[in-house]
Amino acid sequence: MEYVSPDVLAKEADELxxxxxPSALNPKSRRAIPLxxxxxxxxxxxxxNMEEVALGYTESQVKLEAMRCLQCKNAPCISGCPVSINIPGFIAAAAEGDFEKSIGIIKESSSLPAICGRVCPQETQCMATCTVGKAEKDVMRSVQIGRIERYVADWERENDKIQVPEVAPSTGKRVAIxxxxxxxxxxxxxxxxxxxDVTVYEAFHKNGGVTVYGIPEFRLPKKIVEIEIDTLVKMGVKIVTNFLVGKTRKLTDLLEKDGFDAVYIAAGAGLPKFMGIEGENLVGVFSANEYLTRSNLMKAYDTANSRTPIYHAKKVAIFGGGNVAMDAxxxxxxxxxxxxxxxxxRTEAEMPARVEEVHHAKEEGIIFDFLTNPVKILGDENGRVKGIECLKYELGEPDDSGRRRPVPIEGSNFIIDLDACIPSLGNNANPILSNSTPDLEVNKWGNIVVDENNKTSIDRIYAGGDIVLGAATVILAMGQGRHAAESINKLLKA
Structure with missing residues (x-):
């Protein structure tokens, strides 16, 4: 698809x-409105530059896109949303231009709409169940739910109409997160x-977790994260930074010494995986975690104002095919x-990265070497990366993930000259909490084991998100947070 300028898109929408x-729309005419x-x-x-790539819909565009929604009575999109947002409700309000009502509906279920509207993989969740997409036989032609969510969240912020949800009278109960x-x-x-009473403990010096250290500014501006979190602070949530539970304070001490009535562990999974191939200790090899944290959290890209070093290479290879690989x-x-x-x-069809992110990467000149895997990282006489030796692959039968298994082609070895490598192969759970809490049950990958209520092996301690699921999406992690909160509420009311 060729690049179309924002001015052209705006003019087309204004004319259409x-x-x-709107009063004469029926299912047929709604489907005739172009995406x-x-x-x-x-x-x-x-x-x-590091400025945001996607610029957001215009008012005409958001109304047109919202008009594409069929307002299905069975609302299949809600079942695809991990936090169960009333999607038809907020879209109907947006179609009418009542953006204040629209964002109010979203905030009944979601605390981070401006973030989710930007980075959540709607095409595998709410859009995957959209009737419009199914009728078109293409999920990417579903109603663009995330783009509409982003617009109304941005409208709220830009018009200084941020709604702070109402808080019930104090229960006298305290929860540590x-x-x-x-x-x-x-x-x-x-x-x-x-x-x-809720207190959040954050190990880093900034709040937001993966949204500030993992996702680049060009995909999610940090100012937006700060404003989303500020809404929680205005609700009365306390946030303590530079506090590493498991080191600064034992997990069980939060209950036994600090007087909390329950604890929710949402520590993420931040221990990067490597391939275990020769050359991974050479200068010029970085995990995507480290590379992105230096750039995103510590702003190493801003060389005029930041003293954080980052490796400047001319030819770089990223190993992996997920969203983090695209970001790196x-x-x-x-x-x-x-x-x-x-x-x-594997091939592009098997890549777990969002279609939009792959498309943007290609537009920006990123080279994709599919059906290829590194078997050795090559170094020069000074111990620095000078290239990678790779094998070509072909696809065999499906594996446990349902994707066709990559099979190496014997004798297909070849070399790519490089001076930096960034493995982006997922993460394991950081063992700090489990090592300092012997009674906390974890599985063989180090993820915390929970029951159907997100309760851990220790009474009054719950867990969710990446520390339980392994690397997941923002919205799946949020869904776990909502489910755990529901369980904790029942505990505290008992």
Missing amino acids: IKTID QEMPSQDPLVRRN VGSGPSGLSAAFDLRKEGH ARTAKRIGAEEVHVVYR
């Missing part, structure tokens, strides 16, 4: 909306609304790499 009578493309920065410009990422913040939101590849390009490869052992 004048021809539509509204997201305006974005020119690829040749944006690959040299470990981690200020999406799961912890979602739990804090629901627990505080019920009137409990696109960051490397912006930091100055002349050539960036994404090395992935």
Whole structure:
């Protein structure tokens, strides 16, 4: 798909909306309204800056996109949403131009709409169950639910109409939350609304978890994260930074010494995986976690104002095919790499990254080496990366994930000359909590084991998000936070 400028998209939407009578719309005419493309920065410009790529719908665009919704009576989209937002309700309000009502409906279920509207993989969740997409036989032609959510969340902020949800009278109960990422913040939101005293403990010096250290500025501006979190602070949620539970304070001490009535662990999964191949200790090999944390949290890309060092390479390879791999590849390009490869052992069809992120990466000049896998990282006489030796692959039978298993082709070895490698192969759970809490049951991967209520092996301690699921999405982590909060509410009311 060719790049279309924001001005052209805006003009087309303004002209089209004048021809539509909303009161006369029926399912057939709704489906005839064209999908509204997201305006974005020119690829040749944006690959040299850290400003947000997607620019957001115009008012005409959001109304047109909302009019595409059929308002299905069975609302299948809600079942696809991990936090059960009333999707038809907020879309109907947006179609009418009542954006204040629209964001109010969203905030009944979600504390982070501006974040979710930007980074959640709607195409595998709410959009996957959309009747419009099923009728079109293409999930990417479903109603663009996330783009509408983003618009009304941005409208609320830009018009200084941020709604702070009502908090129930104090219950006298206290809840500690470990981690200020999406799961912890979602739990804090629901627990505080019920009137409990909520304190969030964050290991880093900034709040937000993966939304600040993992997701780049060009995909999720940090100012937006700060404003979303500020709403929780205005509700009365307390946030303590530079506090590493398991080191600064034992997990069980929060209950036994600090007087909390319950604890929710939302510490994420931040221990990066490596391939275990020769050369991974060479200078110029970085986990995507470290690379992105240096850039995102510590702003190493801003060389004029930040003293945080980051490795400047001319030719970079990213190993992996998820959203984090796309973030690392696109960051490397912006930091100055002349050539960036994404090395992935399956085909594009099997990539777990969002379609939109892959499309943006291609527009920005990222090179994709599919059906390829590194077997060795090559170093020079000074111990620095000089290239990778790879094997070509072909796809065999499906594995346990349902994706076709990559099978190496014997004798297909070849070399790519490089000076940096960034493995992006997922994460394991950090063992700090489990090592310091012997009674906390974990599985063989180090993830905390919970029951159907998100309760751990220790009474009054619950867990959710990546520390339970392994690496997951923002919205899945939020769904876990909401479910755990519901369980904790029942405990505290008993």
